[in-house]
Amino acid sequence: MLVALTVFGILLAWIALRKKTLAKATTNRLMQACVFVEFLTLAGLAGLELTDAPLSTWRFVLCVACTLTASGAMFYWLRRMRGCASATAAVFVFSALIVSEVIVYACTLLPPIVEHSFAAALVLLQYPCTLWARSREKAHAIDALTPESDYFSVSGDVLANKKFLSATAIGIACMGAVTGLLRGYPDGPPIPFSPVTRVAYGLLVIVVSAVVIALVLKRLESVMTVGFFILLEAVACLALILFSAFPHSLDIGAVLATTLNALMVGFVWYITIAFMSAGWRDPYYYAMSGWIVWLGSRAVARVALLEIYPLHADTLVLCAVMGSLIVLSTQVVFVQFLGISQVVAHNRAQTIREQAAAAAERRAADAARDTANADGSATKAGEGGTTPQGTLAQGAAKESILARIMGLDQQESLTDMRQATLEHNAQEIGSQFMLSEREIEVLALYARGLTQKRVAEELYISPGTAHAHIKRIYAKTGLHSRQEIIDYMEKYAS
Structure with a gap:
């Protein structure tokens, strides 16, 4: 994973320096290439299962290539969702998460060679899916809810704000590190599931995803902002409790740890679509940035646990570190959400004042036209009207207040x-x-x-x-x- 993320980092730097967006034809060709190479890597992994030799180097190369191309294809589908409403994005990402859990569980029941072959066949289904998607209604044309305090409601100027991006990245990075530590608790290696806990994990992800979709469709406020971070925090804390309560049955705690991982994937997809929709950079820039922050922090935490635990085998310290990261993540993000709420309240009050002032001006102008002569009414209209310079000054003042709240004056x-x-x-x-x-x-x-x-x-x-x-x-x-x-x-x- 770290090798694949390094490649993404190089591509991210290239896109940032280029400061241009990829053409539609280029993204289509890139998608086709990613699907084809992903198919070849999975077919190659299936072929390696037929040999008795370890061939670890070839297996490693194929896994890296598969990670890169699978992520590239995933970014294409996220790119197609840019400009959509908040509810549309939430339904999309968590429906995809539910379907993926069903497929992944089915693959775990198959022998390795059949598993890789089945996955390779599924990858090729993306070709007809792309053609079908082009003939359907665009995601941005679907009329759905976007709450005022949601990521999708914040203007592009705020999303471009470095402090807002930094706060979001810190929150995701901290939860990513917690996820990496939980998945390798207590000494780093992955925790094997029993048949029962494997089913329990899949069902839990499906149920939670379905509940999130239902709450979003019911038009409840803050589901995908404060509400979802509270959910992530609760799942992480419960996983810690279960690990401590059942030290000889770690797969019980691993159910919630892996559930946290799956929910973080869905949340990063959702945030990526939000930044793609409002940001000015190429959509792949935001996709790779989110992937690097989330999976990079998770991978680094996992590797650090493998290296440090043999030197200092203390689960109490590990639990304290994870608890601190959970608190840091939620506090940083919650403070940022408070700033967004202030922006929303200010914009609402400003709009009411502007509407009241405009209505008063219209009434005054109508009264002046009815009671004064042509010259007099022209004079009064000139005195009472709002000049273009005044309008621009109001807009500039609004931008200045917004920038001060977010910490980036212009x-x-x-x-x-x-x-x-x-x-x-x-x-x-x-x-x-x-x-x-x-x-x-x-x-x-x-x-x-x-x-x-x-x-x-x-x-x-x-x-x-x-x-x-x-x-x-x-x-x-x-x-x-x-x-x-x-x-x-x-x-x-x-």
């Missing part, structure tokens, strides 16, 4: 210039694709990183109307995500 002039550039580019795209005036306004706000709900609030329209405008923009332009719109603006409209 100069107001830079914000104004960026907004003006986006508005100009939206006008250019509007003239190219015959967009209406309202669609151009929606396009400019959407390209700024505002959610569909915030776009609706800015233009005093319903969220459903904003969603309909964005769908028509996608249909007219042939673009399929916010990132593609921004890329098109930079390449053709500027």
Whole structure:
């Protein structure tokens, strides 16, 4: 795993320095290549089972190649979900987790050569699945819930904030380290399952995933933010308790430790889609970053346990370390969620004030037109109206408050210039694709990183109307995500 993550680190640095997104044709070819190579590696592993020689070097090379290509194919499917609503992403990742647990359990019942052959055949099913997915409705076009305090509701400017990314990475890294230590408790080697505990683990993951999906579909707030981190913390703590209560039956505690691992996989998928949707970098950048943080911390913790335990065999110290990491993870993330809640409350109050002020101005202007002559009403309208400079100042002030909460202030002039550039580019795209005036306004706000709900609030329209405008923009332009719109603006409209 560490070798595969090193390769991802090199690719991540290349993408970061390149500062460009991969073209759609390139990602499609990359997906096809990943599936083909993954099939070859699994077929090779099946062939090695026929030989009596150990061939450990070849087995290691094939496993690394399989990890790289399988992850690449996984990133492609996550990329297809960018721009979707929070509920859509949650249903997608946890439904995939449920299906994967069923398949993995079936593979454990097979002999190694049959297991690898069966997995190789399943890998090839991704080819028809990609064709089927292209003919279905795009993920971003599915109308579903996105709570205000969710990762998917935070604007692109906040997601680009280094402190927000750092806090999320620290939370995931700490839980990844806890997962690595739990899976190798107490001395590092993997804990074998009995038939009963293997079934118990699979059923537990399926039940928890189904409950998460049900809660999300019931439109409950904070399921995938505070609620999910509390769930992860509870599972990790219960695993520690079971390891301590049943020291001679470690597979009992391993049920919850492996459940934590599976839930972390689903959560990292979910976070990756959120950052792909709002971030300005290539989607593979966020996918590889999440994979490195999560699996890298888990692998390092596991290797450290293997090296340190023979020198200092003390399970009490190990439990204390894991407990500290759990507390650190939840505290860092919870503080960040409090910051997001403050942003949401501020935006809601600001919107109410702006709507009230706009309504008062409209009433005053209507009264002035009815009671004054043409010159007088023009004078009063000029005195009472809101100038474009005033509007820009309000927007800059809002950005400044948001930046201070998240710890990354920006100069107001830079914000104004960026907004003006986006508005100009939206006008250019509007003239190219015959967009209406309202669609151009929606396009400019959407390209700024505002959610569909915030776009609706800015233009005093319903969220459903904003969603309909964005769908028509996608249909007219042939673009399929916010990132593609921004890329098109930079390449053709500027």
